[in-house]
Amino acid sequence: MRTAWADIANSAADNTAAASSANDGVGSTSRPARSSYVPPHLRNRPPSSDLAPPAFTGVGSGNDRSAYGAPAGGSRWAGPRADVGRPGSGGGAPRFGGGGNGWNNRSGGWDRGRDREVNPFGDEDDAPVEPDASENTGINFDAYEDIPVETSGDNVPPPVNTFADIDLGDALNQNIRRCKYVKPTPVQRHAIPISLAGRDLMACAQTGSGKTAAFCFPIISGIMTGQMAQRPRGARTVFPLALILSPTRELSCQIHEEAKKFSYQTGVRVVVAYGGAPINQQLRDLERGVDILVATPGRLVDLLERARVSLQMIRYLALDEADRMLDMGFEPQIRKIVEQMDMPPPGVRQTMLFSATFPKEIQRLASDFLSKYIFLAVGRVGSSTDLIVQRVEFVNESDKRSHLMDLLHAQRENGTHGKQSLTLVFVETKKGADSLEHWLCMNGFPATTIHGDRTQQEREYALRSFKSGTTPILVATDVAARGLDIPHVSHVVNFDLPNDIDDYVHRIGRTGRAGKSGLATAFFNENNSNMARSLAELMQESNQEVPDWLSRYAARSAYGGGKNRRSGGGGGRFGGRDFRRDTSYNRGGGSTDYYGGSNNYSGGYGAAPGGYGAAPGGYGGGYGAGVASAWD
Numbered sequence: 001m002r003t004a005w006a007d008i009a010n011s012a013a014d015n016t017a018a019a020s021s022a023n024d025g026v027g028s029t030s031r032p033a034r035s036s037y038v039p040p041h042l043r044n045r046p047p048s049s050d051l052a053p054p055a056f057t058g059v060g061s062g063n064d065r066s067a068y069g070a071p072a073g074g075s076r077w078a079g080p081r082a083d084v085g086r087p088g089s090g091g092g093a094p095r096f097g098g099g100g101n102g103w104n105n106r107s108g109g110w111d112r113g114r115d116r117e118v119n120p121f122g123d124e125d126d127a128p129v130e131p132d133a134s135e136n137t138g139i140n141f142d143a144y145e146d147i148p149v150e151t152s153g154d155n156v157p158p159p160v161n162t163f164a165d166i167d168l169g170d171a172l173n174q175n176i177r178r179c180k181y182v183k184p185t186p187v188q189r190h191a192i193p194i195s196l197a198g199r200d201l202m203a204c205a206q207t208g209s210g211k212t213a214a215f216c217f218p219i220i221s222g223i224m225t226g227q228m229a230q231r232p233r234g235a236r237t238v239f240p241l242a243l244i245l246s247p248t249r250e251l252s253c254q255i256h257e258e259a260k261k262f263s264y265q266t267g268v269r270v271v272v273a274y275g276g277a278p279i280n281q282q283l284r285d286l287e288r289g290v291d292i293l294v295a296t297p298g299r300l301v302d303l304l305e306r307a308r309v310s311l312q313m314i315r316y317l318a319l320d321e322a323d324r325m326l327d328m329g330f331e332p333q334i335r336k337i338v339e340q341m342d343m344p345p346p347g348v349r350q351t352m353l354f355s356a357t358f359p360k361e362i363q364r365l366a367s368d369f370l371s372k373y374i375f376l377a378v379g380r381v382g383s384s385t386d387l388i389v390q391r392v393e394f395v396n397e398s399d400k401r402s403h404l405m406d407l408l409h410a411q412r413e414n415g416t417h418g419k420q421s422l423t424l425v426f427v428e429t430k431k432g433a434d435s436l437e438h439w440l441c442m443n444g445f446p447a448t449t450i451h452g453d454r455t456q457q458e459r460e461y462a463l464r465s466f467k468s469g470t471t472p473i474l475v476a477t478d479v480a481a482r483g484l485d486i487p488h489v490s491h492v493v494n495f496d497l498p499n500d501i502d503d504y505v506h507r508i509g510r511t512g513r514a515g516k517s518g519l520a521t522a523f524f525n526e527n528n529s530n531m532a533r534s535l536a537e538l539m540q541e542s543n544q545e546v547p548d549w550l551s552r553y554a555a556r557s558a559y560g561g562g563k564n565r566r567s568g569g570g571g572g573r574f575g576g577r578d579f580r581r582d583t584s585y586n587r588g589g590g591s592t593d594y595y596g597g598s599n600n601y602s603g604g605y606g607a608a609p610g611g612y613g614a615a616p617g618g619y620g621g622g623y624g625a626g627v628a629s630a631w632d
């Protein structure tokens with residue numbers, strides 16, 4: 001692994017030399033006035049006269065995004081790198097041969113007048129960081145190595161094995177080292193080259209497997225190195241180049257924090273906007289400049305309607321938890337943002353959709369937002385990682401509290417209920433969350449709660465208190481089910497099971513992240529019989545022991561009950577993966593409208609077991625009002 005970083009270091013040294021010889025002398029010597037626009041790739045350039053403006057090589061592109069500046073991944077400084085070896089490089093992502101050192105080796109951060117970039121890595125100095133064997137170094141990441149990967153679409157760029165295989169630029173590489181990421185996770189290995197090649201992407205990979213970096217790295221790198229058209233200067237309107245949407249405020253904040261780390265000293269500025277927090281502070285942040293806007297849909301619509309944000313210059317659109325963003329709760333807002341405002345259309349902007357789950361009906365909806373996209377599945381669509389030990393226990397409604405108490409006592413006795421071991425308990429309703437929290441506290445188990453009826457301040461306080469271990473139990477509704485990356489969550493309890501197996505996958509995915517193991521316990525009773533079959537299948541698929549009684553429930557129950565989205569007529573859970581391969585969607589047969597050409601489907605999964613998914617019933621899913629209201 002160290003070799004990989006040594007490779008980067010060596011290539012960086014080479015690149016420095018290349019950059020200085022390629023550039024001869026017209027750099028700006030003074031900091032621009034606050035009002036003048038400075039393209040991101042120029043912001044961190046040394047204030048000396050020894051750097052020339054870039055020789056834009058106008059490298060060819062297989063995409064047609066040039067109307068909005070350079071083709072995504074197409075324009076790089078000083079021509080393509082020979083060692084990148086990306087396929088279809090006509091439309092590939094040639095890199096700037098100088099490796100970006102011309103501007104990346106400056107430690108000053110943003111050039112925006114009064115702003116000084118805070119070091120998101122804390123007090124560490126700026127010395128290069130060697131990977132530390134204790135954290136994020138890929139321990140157990142080997143657990144992901146033999147996961148089957150499926151890609152489909154036209155001319156899929158091959159995966160890379162190391163970060164050194166992809167030229168993300170020195171500043172970003174240094175931040176990757178600071179994050180102590182030694183090697184890319186499987187989804188990163190596949191998704192990053194695809195995105196750097198300028199391709200649209202629908203990516204499905206297990207919870208906790210590093211999807212955030214998989215969409216952030218190409219965006220940051222693209223903004224750093226791309227030739228962007230001059231952004232208009234509205235009186236108070238800002239024009240971000242990238243938009244990352246996520247369904248909850250907390251997740252948007254988390255992505256913002258991550259993206260700030262990845263973009264530290266790159267000159268790329270990331271701003272977050274989300275509901276429940278004072279808009280004025282967010283407006284002030286936006287006014288200071290924004291390249292990447294991370295937002296929840298509601299607050300973004302507000303900003304768009306006030307004309308404080310324009311999407312006219314968007315080059316990159318990423319939807320995290322994309323299936324959630326496009327289901328019934330959010331779809332109208334997302335359509336408004338993406339289709340009815342001023343965002344460039346698919347094929348002009350680059351669109352990336354990520355989630356751990358992707359029901360086929362949602363895939364079909366999502367295809368409206370994409371152009372000639374590549375479908376990537378790392379592991380089975382909607383599967384959970386077998387790093388999570390799943391247990392299901394039959395517990396009657398009236399016994400749930402005492403059963404939970406037994407579990408917590410056992411944890412305490414085993415010494416696993418310390419600061420380093422957090423327990424997340426999911427319940428169905430907001431009232432239920434408050435009442436369980438109160439009861440736990442009364443019984444000597446410090447707990448807090450997060451749900452949609454709490455103020456944003458209370459939600460943030462609860463999350464902080466949980467993360468720090470002050471209250472090692474968090475009782476939550478589905479507002480905390482997706483995306484949150486909280487270290488040391490060792491146990492997820494589904495006190496109330498959700499009505500949708502995908503929600504279960506996301507909930508239990510709050511543990512067993514980044515190669516670490518975790519435990520998930522579900523309380524099951526008669527009220528959950530519509531979940532029996534999908535739950536048993538999911539457990540089987542993740543090599544878990546399925547109790548006999550659950551198998552009997554599963555055998556009795558048919559798909560299609562309740563709100564099980566899996567029952568949808570899209571072929572079911574274990575059918576084909578990319579919905580474009582499903583004959584019921586394949587209008588023309590053979591090569592379809594969706595592919596826009598031949599495909600190189602490289603699947604490798606066995607046939608669907610047991611005829612699952614043949615059940616009738618269309619997409620009858622959806623969320624009860626109480627659940628939906630937990631979201632932003």
Ligand SMILES: Nc1ncnc2c1ncn2[C@@H]1O[C@H](COP(=O)(O)OP(=O)(O)OP(=O)(O)O)[C@@H](O)[C@H]1O
Pocket residue numbers: 136137138180181182183184185188205206207208209210211212213355356482483484485509510513514
């Ligand atoms: N290459 C890497 N090496 C080591 N750790 C990594 C790497 N990439 C990501 N991580 C870490 O893995 C954890 C999970 O990443 P992330 O939150 O992006 O997962 P995810 O796939 O988006 O999960 P979810 O589906 O729950 O949203 C994070 O703590 C992140 O810092």
